[in-house]
Each structure stands twice: as C-alpha cells, then as structure tokens.
Amino acid sequence: MKYAYYPGCSLECNSAAYDHSVRAVADLLGIELREIDDWNCCGATEYFTQDELAACAVIARNLALVDPQLDQVVAPCAACYLNLRKVDHLMQENPELESKVNQCLAAGKLHYDPGRVRVRHLLDLIYSDFGEATLRDKVVQPLTGLRVACYYGCQIVRPFHGTDNPEQPTKLDEVFSWLGAEVVDFPVKAHCCGGHMTQISEPQAFEMIRRLLANAEEYKADVIVTMCPMCQLNLDAYQARVNGFFHTDYKIPIIFFTQLLGVAFGLDWKKLGFGKEIVPAEPVLRRKLTAVAAA
C-alpha cells in the first residue's frame, strides 16, 4: 500500500528517532511512504494563537500538495495529525472558511477539496489494516517480561474523530500485548504532557510532567512508549529538571512506539534511533529482554 507521508518538523531533527523507526517499521510491513514534496510546518498550536485563517491556509497547503494519485496521508506527530484533520474538518463543515482557505491557496496556485485526503496515524494503520495475526507473525524478539506504559497523549485521540477512544484509548495497549509485552495500567494515558507550557510557565509544566512519571512509576513500568514528539521531549528531556524541582528521582526511559515495535520485529537498534533519548532506554530493555530469553 502507498501513502503520502507528512513527517513534520520535529521528526526532521529533535525526534529523528521517530522518523527513522516509522520508516523502518513501515518498510518491514510493506507500507510505502512517499514524503509530500516541499511540505511546510503545520504551525503547531502557535499559528492558531496568531491568525486563524493563515493557520488554516498554512496547514491546507500540505493537503493540497498530496500527490493526486494518493488519497491517504500518514502523519506520526500529534500536532501535525490533529492540525491536518482539523482543517479538513473545518473546511467540510464551514463553506465560508473553505472558500477563504482556497482563495489563500489560489495565491500560491494551489487548491484543496476538503475530504479528498484521509489523514491517518500509523498506529491506526497497524491496528486496523494489519491486525493481530500479521503482527504476531512478524515477531522475532517477543517483548515478554517488559512492563510497558502506553501513553497516547491528547491530540491524537481527540477530538476530530481521532484514532481511538478519547477517554480510554486501547489500540496501543492491544498492539503491545500482541507482541508479548506486559502492558501496565496507566490511568493518565490520555492526559496532556503540557505541550509548550515548559516554555511559558515551568511550575505548571513540571507538575503536568510529574503526574505522568509518577503514574508510570506507581504501576512499575519499565518504559513509557509515546506517539508524539512533544510528549517524548517533555517527559525525556525535562525529566532531570522535574526531578530537581520536586526532589524526585525518576529514571524512566521514554521511547516512540515505533522504536519498540522495531525491537519486537528484530530490526537494528541503531536504525531505530536508540541512543538519542536522554534517559537511556537500551540498558533497561536489553536487561529485561535477555533475562526472559535466559529463563
């Protein structure tokens, strides 16, 4: 199957591990991802704060650039995924907005018919289009004995008919249990990591991050898997600052779900981007997985 691919800015550098592991896993499953030519930033949450119409037009340019032969686009980043779906939805619901966005696009000799492109998340593809039997069949390294907290965050599951239940999503939990992992309860799995709050007000941001780390530790998770670059960055890169702020000692590795899928499928760890995370993940994963293999 061929899909357009919208990596988004985070996946270019700060979350390159996500991009590498998405491409590696897709390749193994026979999913062909064709990067949208000359895509631009989705504006995250910042463009809607400045200018609604420009925000929509900037996002719609990417939808307009999807190869006419393709009708689905895969967007791994939560903000990109939400923004693409949001603008497609707003344009379908609101003819005046649709007309204005297309007037903007026309200034760049582009046009987008809302509804033409279906925005998908890789989790949804893997879960719905491949399913349990296919995924189990690909397992080379079962994740047996590894305690995994599945963290969905906010923008992928809400609110524009997203990829899973907005309150208690389960698809990621199911996928990892198929691969042999011990998926732990993680009641805050669809709570927000704080997004850009770290840049605005640290006490609020750190408290939001602390709640997630505390919950994962309470349920004795070895690792948190995430689907979003912002969640990964906040929980991983700010973990030391959060520890300093609350006098705690969390050392929980935060990795992308595609990295752990890749491990189960026996892909090369370097190619999956391991080593880029700040709280090291490899020692814990190798210890847990070899302990089981030896037993």
Added chain:
Amino acid sequence: MVGHTLELRGSPFLQEIIREVPGGERIVHCLQCGTCGGSCPNGADMEYTPRTILAMITANQRDKVLKANTMWFCVSCYSCVSRCPQKIPITDIMYGLKRISIREKAYQETDAPALAKTFTDLLDKYGRSFELGLASRYYLFNRPLAMLKMGPMGLSMFTRGRMSLTPTRIRNVDQLQAIIRKARELGGVS
C-alpha cells in the same frame, strides 16, 4: 430559535467571538455544567474556569475576559471539547480569545504571545520551524535568566544530534508567503 437565546446573542462580545471563531455560536447552548473546567489539566491555576469564561462572554464582560490568564493556561489538549455535552469548541474559543487579547495587547504577565510570534515569524521566513532560532530569540528577548537553566538540556540535546544549528528552508517559500499574505489581506475567517 427561542426568545432567550436571541437575548443572549445580544451581547456584542458574544457577537465578536462568533465572528472570530468557527462554531463560536454554540456558546449560546452552554448549560453551565462545568465539565470543561473539571476536565482541564490547568483549571486550578486559571483565574476563571472555561465555564465561567463562557458565561462572561455571554454577559459581555469583555475587558475582564481579555485580561484573564485563562486562555494562556490552555494547552490545547481538547479534553473539554471532547467531553462538552453541547459540542462547544472551547479550545478554539480559547484560541480566539488569545488572538483578540494579542491584537489589543490586553494580556498580562505571560510570554505566550512572544513565543507564538517568534515561532510563526520563523515559519513565515523558512517554511519550517527552527528550534534553536526559536529558543535563542525567545529566551534572549523574554526570559534571559531562564536561558541559563536551559543550557545543560540544550547541550544534551545537541550532543545526541537532536538540535540543528541551521534552519531548513522549503523550496517554494515564495509560494507559502504568497498564501500567508493573502490570508492577512482577507483578514480573518468571517
């Protein structure tokens, strides 16, 4: 439409929000149930909860709303939107309040407008976000002391190849800029 909702629509501030936010007219259906505030991860730090803000919009309390910290504590997690029994686009209303507050410089004690401006200026220029440029400009001009605390983290990101020193520029940046210029010229969604 029944009589009392027509009366509610009489608030000039409500009319302004309806023009500013797609779906904003749903405010008239607010039941004041408080699910939004109870669902908000930052509700406890807000001067007025989202429920109160919706009532204040209907009551035309424009100045108080625009000076409130409420919208600046909204992190766009859409919890309130997915739970609202009346399908009010609360997150988009918060975005609308941010925009009006920025246009009128009504906001107080928040660096969020500076962060948004720095981010979108870089997007307009290159077509992609540029984290190092964003962090250095934003911190230098707004939070120079906090920059020191960010140092070690920035360094560990850099040594792991997670921070680029140079921006990526898209090929058709002129096309993107023409689209953005047109949006500014049309001046809003309605």
